[in-house]
Amino acid sequence: MWTPFLIAMQFLTVVPVKLQDEFTDQDVGRSLLFYPLVGLLIGIVLSLLAWSLNNQPVMVAASLLLVVWVAITGALHLDGLADSADAWLGGIGNKAKTLNIMKDPAAGPIAVSAIVSVLLLKFVMLTVLLSQQNWVALIWSVVLARTALPLLFLTTDYVRPQGLGSLLKHHQSASDTRKMLLIIAVIGLFSIGLLALLFTLVVFLLLRYLMERRLNGFTGDTAGAMVELLETALLIFFVLF
Numbered sequence: 001m002w003t004p005f006l007i008a009m010q011f012l013t014v015v016p017v018k019l020q021d022e023f024t025d026q027d028v029g030r031s032l033l034f035y036p037l038v039g040l041l042i043g044i045v046l047s048l049l050a051w052s053l054n055n056q057p058v059m060v061a062a063s064l065l066l067v068v069w070v071a072i073t074g075a076l077h078l079d080g081l082a083d084s085a086d087a088w089l090g091g092i093g094n095k096a097k098t099l100n101i102m103k104d105p106a107a108g109p110i111a112v113s114a115i116v117s118v119l120l121l122k123f124v125m126l127t128v129l130l131s132q133q134n135w136v137a138l139i140w141s142v143v144l145a146r147t148a149l150p151l152l153f154l155t156t157d158y159v160r161p162q163g164l165g166s167l168l169k170h171h172q173s174a175s176d177t178r179k180m181l182l183i184i185a186v187i188g189l190f191s192i193g194l195l196a197l198l199f200t201l202v203v204f205l206l207l208r209y210l211m212e213r214r215l216n217g218f219t220g221d222t223a224g225a226m227v228e229l230l231e232t233a234l235l236i237f238f239v240l241f
Contacts, residue, residue, distance in 0.1 A: 005038075007031035011164075012038045012146065014074040028164075029171025032150040033180050039146035042072060043139030050130055050138065062126040066119065080224020081118060082111035087221070088214070095215055099159070102221045118232050125235035137238035140192050144200045145230040147184050149223060150177050156208055157217035165220045196237065203233045
């Protein structure tokens, strides 16, 4: 179990993880089971930072927290959001064109607008949550967004024939993933309530529907975009409700 966890840490964060032993394709597939745990660790780090900045002006604390949030993930999911935003507009009505635009490393105005909008929304929601000292909402926003990734792999086709996503999809353990999702759901039910879980599921299903409609599946970029959009949506939910 240790190796799949380290693989998940290495992929989802910039923490300098070193894999001492060789790992198998099965280890890569099983790393999906540890995405929520990595999210929990990220959430705890962010909450501890927020707590340590409690005596600072809330806008200062929120801005520093957001920078660390982006840095600790290596802007991995923001990159996926940028590529997906450009491709979604530039490839309207054409699956092949959409996929080709996602491969282009250049960022257009739509990509920049999407990143700015998401970061601005996160910043504003963080100012509210930090003023309320609502660390639980912060942690669960990170955890649930990463829990959605194994669910996406479990329920949706990966459209590219090669790459890490294809490897994860092929070697994912469906039964273990279902057990993990059930455990997260039960814990979440007692921690944040049924409404928050249902909201997460609705946003997930909406994003999955958009991927299926355009691509008949998902890519690594759209998966990353889903994480960013889910985090943002959950922060908004916890502020409003």
